[in-house]
Amino acid sequence: MEKSIVICTICPIGCSMEVIEDRSSDSGYLVKGNSCNRGIDYAIAEVTNPTRILTSTVRLNNAGLRRLPVRTDKPVPKNLMLACMKVINSVEVDTPIEIGTVIIENILSTGANVIASRTV
Amino acid sequence: MYECDIAVIGGGPAGLAAAIEAKKHGAGKVLLIDRDIELGGILQQCVHNGFGLHIFREELTGTEYAERFIKELKDLGIEYKLDTMVLSITQEKVISMVNKTEGIVNIRARAVILAMGCRERTRGALNIPGTRPSGIFTAGTAQRFINKEGYMVGRNVVILGSGDIGMIMARRLTLEGARVRVVAEALPYPGGLVRNVVQCLNDFDIPLLLNHTIVDIKGKDRIEGVIIAEVDENRKPIDGRARYYECDTLLLSVGLIPENELSKGIGVKLDPVTGGPVVNESMETTVKGIFACGNVVHVHDIVDYVTEESRKAGRSAALFVNEKGGEWGTPISTRPGNGIRYIVPHLIREDKVGHSVDLFMRVDKIFTDKKLVVKSGDTVIRVIKKAYMRPGEMERISIAADSLKAADNLPLTVDVE
Numbered sequence A: 001m002e003k004s005i006v007i008c009t010i011c012p013i014g015c016s017m018e019v020i021e022d023r024s025s026d027s028g029y030l031v032k033g034n035s036c037n038r039g040i041d042y043a044i045a046e047v048t049n050p051t052r053i054l055t056s057t058v059r060l061n062n063a064g065l066r067r068l069p070v071r072t073d074k075p076v077p078k079n080l081m082l083a084c085m086k087v088i089n090s091v092e093v094d095t096p097i098e099i100g101t102v103i104i105e106n107i108l109s110t111g112a113n114v115i116a117s118r119t120v
Numbered sequence B: 001m002y003e004c005d006i007a008v009i010g011g012g013p014a015g016l017a018a019a020i021e022a023k024k025h026g027a028g029k030v031l032l033i034d035r036d037i038e039l040g041g042i043l044q045q046c047v048h049n050g051f052g053l054h055i056f057r058e059e060l061t062g063t064e065y066a067e068r069f070i071k072e073l074k075d076l077g078i079e080y081k082l083d084t085m086v087l088s089i090t091q092e093k094v095i096s097m098v099n100k101t102e103g104i105v106n107i108r109a110r111a112v113i114l115a116m117g118c119r120e121r122t123r124g125a126l127n128i129p130g131t132r133p134s135g136i137f138t139a140g141t142a143q144r145f146i147n148k149e150g151y152m153v154g155r156n157v158v159i160l161g162s163g164d165i166g167m168i169m170a171r172r173l174t175l176e177g178a179r180v181r182v183v184a185e186a187l188p189y190p191g192g193l194v195r196n197v198v199q200c201l202n203d204f205d206i207p208l209l210l211n212h213t214i215v216d217i218k219g220k221d222r223i224e225g226v227i228i229a230e231v232d233e234n235r236k237p238i239d240g241r242a243r244y245y246e247c248d249t250l251l252l253s254v255g256l257i258p259e260n261e262l263s264k265g266i267g268v269k270l271d272p273v274t275g276g277p278v279v280n281e282s283m284e285t286t287v288k289g290i291f292a293c294g295n296v297v298h299v300h301d302i303v304d305y306v307t308e309e310s311r312k313a314g315r316s317a318a319l320f321v322n323e324k325g326g327e328w329g330t331p332i333s334t335r336p337g338n339g340i341r342y343i344v345p346h347l348i349r350e351d352k353v354g355h356s357v358d359l360f361m362r363v364d365k366i367f368t369d370k371k372l373v374v375k376s377g378d379t380v381i382r383v384i385k386k387a388y389m390r391p392g393e394m395e396r397i398s399i400a401a402d403s404l405k406a407a408d409n410l411p412l413t414v415d416v417e
């Protein structure tokens, strides 16, 4: 049986949970070690499809500031973060840029856009 | 001499929120001063998300959080001076500052809000033995280099200290292609938030060595490596439990110190534990008409609390210049009891509280299944059950004004029981 350990990040307690594959339950998993119910969905998402908001910077031309901060507007699969970074680091932008402007559309077909997180 | 109603020193989240709130509460001329070339303070180098969950119910990056307040400040027409360093402030509220275009300028204010933030503890404050090569940065300096100046600090990195900034930089460096070999923490638990341990270290398989510290630094011009040793419960290195790690860069994430040179110059009383001014329920220091908020008062881990506290300082300063602040009277003092390191505010004037007053505090170690007990003299006025408390996370307790009325001017203590 598949078994993984997941640390919950929803609240500061940070319960250490065991997630065990369990065909007999609705979700397909049995979660142990969570101190409250919120941990269960989190734990299952972490073993089935862990995602993160990716934040970084891109090269900025013609401004005092050399990097423009950017982020994905939706969480992207955790295992694609480094691949997304390659794409982000291949981009250069010029000022002026408005906060929220799409810098990279649908990065690696994840459905997430990379947007500017400040105005320059 | 140029005059204003309220001068705000520092344009980070604290100064921005205080200036905005003061203006909204009827202060006439508000002037904000910052030595940096842009507003936003430390937030402008925080490109990561996790800001604003309490205030906006959204997860913003530091830059996005700052931009909302900067826009509001500009929309309200609040005046600000950038690239201007405040040199001194007198008890009479004459502020002396310097910049490239005007030279030294003196301004008289009717009220002052101190919002200078904090600075990072450096190697000197830590006494790590070994050589003094280049390649050693505080985590915040490295963050500024990478995120604003686009300059990569190194390729093979060791991080000392598991504060949030250090962990966030571990992730940032890894994403940019560096190898973060290890994060060493002298305490038996991580300094920063659990969320950062998971999303910044575990996600990238970066080892966190608890109960470990750096005992030696090697290298002549550039750092070549460090020796990391296991420590005992008194934080003394254990013989024979050390290992050499090769690296070209060492980041220090070993704490922040409130920036209070100016406060000392004015003569406001400082709390030796927080390193920041002693303040009352209105965020007023021990010098009348001088207020303080944000990291200059005590180090906050969540920017939302900085904003809340600073709004209060802004409101109080506006009341003060409109002569509605009232006399000091005899305040109730707050006292950290068992297991509590400090409490802010230090003084509470019962008649100025409104509905309730929030006490902010930090515990001195990890506690599970305990209670925070608030007492006035021997009378218990509030008990809060806590499944888990840690020094890295600030605790907040709200005290109703009614329970202070019964308090009879006795000191208010908080104990972990």
Ligand SMILES: Cc1cc2nc3c(=O)[nH]c(=O)nc-3n(C[C@H](O)[C@H](O)[C@H](O)COP(=O)(O)OP(=O)(O)OC[C@H]3O[C@@H](n4cnc5c(N)ncnc54)[C@H](O)[C@@H]3O)c2cc1C
Binding pocket: B009, B010, B011, B012, B013, B014, B015, B033, B034, B035, B036, B040, B041, B042, B043, B046, B048, B049, B050, B051, B052, B084, B085, B086, B087, B115, B116, B117, B118, B140, B143, B164, B165, B259, B262, B293, B294, B295, B296, B299, B300, B301, B302, B303, B304, B306
């Ligand atoms: C690196 C780092 C990462 C963080 N990450 C998070 C996070 O993920 N989530 C979260 O909620 N919080 C985070 N925080 C906490 C939060 O950002 C801080 O608590 C907040 O920025 C403090 O605001 P402040 O206005 O008090 O100080 P600051 O932002 O430091 O602003 C102080 C300002 O005062 C100016 N100043 C100082 N002295 C003078 C002088 N003599 N004359 C003129 N100007 C002066 C400085 O230039 C600066 O702009 C982080 C903090 C740091 C340091």
Ligand code: SF4
Binding pocket: A008, A009, A010, A011, A012, A013, A014, A015, A034, A035, A036, A037, A038, A039, A040
């Ligand atoms: S399971 Fe519940 S109590 Fe445990 S960390 Fe997650 S949210 Fe907090």
